[in-house]
Amino acid sequence: MDWKLICKLDDIPQLGSRVVQRVAGGDIAIFRTSDDAVFALHDKCPHKGGPLSQGIVHGRKVTCPLHGWNIGLDDGLAVAPDVGGCNKFEVKVENGQVYLAA
């Protein structure tokens, strides 16, 4: 796997996110939970394409800022009764540094 160094863990606020811009393929949102788990999803809500990175993070979910869909951070799937999903990406944290496989 091709791990790329993204940022320090502390560069992402707890219950917050950062946006990673790619040359192609669209932005990726990196989330940090209250217990310092880190997740990465395509920054595009399956509903109407809202930027998930701008949503409120709670538990293992993020709420899209546009119309309030909840998306699971660990699987990228919309929380029922909504249906849909977005791509997830592998991330890891080592020595306080966040790496993304993309």
Add this chain to the structure above:
Amino acid sequence: MSKPRLVLIGNGMAGVRTIEELLKIKPDHYDITIFGAEPHPNYNRILLSPVLAGEMTVQEIVLNELDWYKEKGITLHTGKQISKIDRVKRKVIAEDGTEEQYDRLLIATGSTPFMLPIPGNDLPGVIGYRDIKDTDEMIEAARLHKHAVVIGGGLLGLEAANGLKLRGMDVTVVHLGPWLLERQLDEVAGKMLQQSLEDKGLKFLLQKQTEMLVQGESGRVAAVRFKDGMQIPADLVVMAAGIRPNYALAEKSGIYCNRGIVVNDTMQTYDPKVYAVGECVSHRGIAYGLVAPLFEQAKVAANHLANYGIGRYTGSVTSTKLKVTGIDLFSAGDYMGGEGTEEILLNDPHGGVYKKLVIKDNKLVGGVMYGDTADGPWYFQLLKDGRDIHDIRDSLIFGQSLVGDVGHAGNSKAASMADSAEVCGCNGITKGVIVQAIKAKGLFTLDEVKKHTKAASSCGSCAGLVEQILASTIGGAYTPAASDQKPMCACTEHSHAKVRKIIRDEHLTTKETVFAELGWTTANGCEKCRPALNYYLISTWPHEAKDDPQSRFINERAHANIQKDGTYSVVPRMWGGLTTPNELRAIADAAEKYNVPTVKVTGGQRIDLLGIKKEDLPAIWADLNAAGMVSGHAYGKSIRTVKTCVGMEHCRFGTQLAMDMGVKLEKMLFDMYAPHKVKLAVSGCPRNCAEAGIKDVGVIGVDSGYELYIGGNGGIKTEVAQFLCKVKSDEEVMEYSGAFLELYRQEGWYLERTCHWLERVGLDYVKGKIVEDEEGRKVLYAQLLAALKDAKDPWATSREAQPVKQFIPIKLEA
């Protein structure tokens, strides 16, 4: 260690609901076994009427599929009647010999139809109306036979009669009482109902006592004979003369019963290991036959089964809605009135509208509505809230006035709307879609409907209409909670009122202490409760509680409004709607520099720059700051704008310096957060060019001073502001409006506009605090000024080192 065992007797709505509530708050606590006498999984009994009427199928009314039981690890025994409870050995024994041990037992055996003790009541063709089997039998009878007689003109009887009529039978309803639904309606409404049902082809025999059921040659029932000698043909007799709680099993096992299994406020029987809920229960001497109270009981029982030990069931006020298509009927509470009560009546027999409200001690205690039930849920809410109504008494009978609501083409009568009519204008949801979801998915609350259909989930203006549709679809199962008891969100049982109070009383200053103190079920709340909590903390303990940006909606975190394509809009503040050539030049320069695609003048007299990339925000703010401008807060649940007319400085009609007053107010309120957005306006004369009549605070200059108006709204619900008082000086305008807004800030619930808050607490309450209590007003005013002391421009502070990170994307090389 093995888990304690919970056994439920009765696989019906009350029992299974208790299990669902239990699993929600404490999954995996028990090994659960359920016994049901019927051969079906749990279904929605109240929708048997639509099944009978041919509007739905049995499959559609199943609430918990067999898979659900499997998924939750519940052992389900269907078609097994429990014949004995051995309380000493703590086990239940079914008729077929199946035994099950329990540590906790929950009895929810429901009720059975009361069969009149008359000769012939056991003939073939004579049935009660309770379950799927009865419904099937009626459908079958309608196929083969002609004459049906329904004994009992109550809710169930009328719905059965309506269904049988729709299935082609000739139906007569026999009723002992002087009018139909005498337990839900007064005489006038009862007679109006009878007329409409007769128009549908039903026949009625009132005040008739049935003597016996006559057997025909085939052995089946053939006729009904009355005490006065009259006899009518009947191939099917449906007994709907009431229900009897099923408590024989409990009584036999020695549990104290008195016309029902007697329980205390925690739904516990006299045997502490045994709980009971639903129609089999007698709570404070009352056995409920409607679904809504049972759900409230289920919640309480689940809480105690989970060993949390909080929550008491203290009884229910019920409301009634007849589920007969096309008939609008609503009643609630003490609708008959009597000693010590007053009545307000509206009677238009020709127009088919009848309304009666019963009032006691300035509070609504009951009501009946026929023909126009649009305001039923609103009245019911007033009744449950026990709100003092004397300030709205003169218009009470005319309802909540839904005329101000927009987005659903002026529709306000749910039952008469076509299925294709749009209910939710934001999300394009029709009535048909909502009704379908309620039925197919077994929804019982407004929140569930919002979640599943998205109706009323955006602007919320159609919430009242959706509630009506809910009420007319599920009938008496619909009960809104008292406003001050509705949980904030799914993370907690506690209401906004409770949470606000605890934060103040216990001096809580962080969300973590709130979560811990109040037993939040989630680790860090959700998108609904976190913003509310953050607001409650910082508004209750200004300068002490620390603002948590991650608990704010993105607009307040980015100090700009997110747009549908993920770009942002920027609105610089123009105090009182005033600007200068210098500011305009800076705005024009910024618009060009950052390629702003759209420049728009807002309704609040500001200029909006739309389509700005998030990463450009700090730079554009720096440019605007350099020209002396600050954040316009067009993005926040906060002070937005003070709109002004030109006033006496230029206007030949002006009586006061409206612009000057507006600027002073806006400076005073800068950076003020509130439960929702706050808009003000100042007009220099009663021509009111600044449209102060639809603002949260409207100030209108008159020759002798200013008139103050509060609680206006020009948005979702056009609401005309109400007159608060008249004041003489600019200083008084600041003090009164400041104190009013501080009261709203301290007591309003998150996302409640001033008009909604005012409707909840009443104008008199606010007048008492702001106009009549001079000392209290001064305290509130001082608190507002203290809270807003040293307010900083968020555009400037957001450009500091740490907060600025959120605006900078991380670039990934290819």
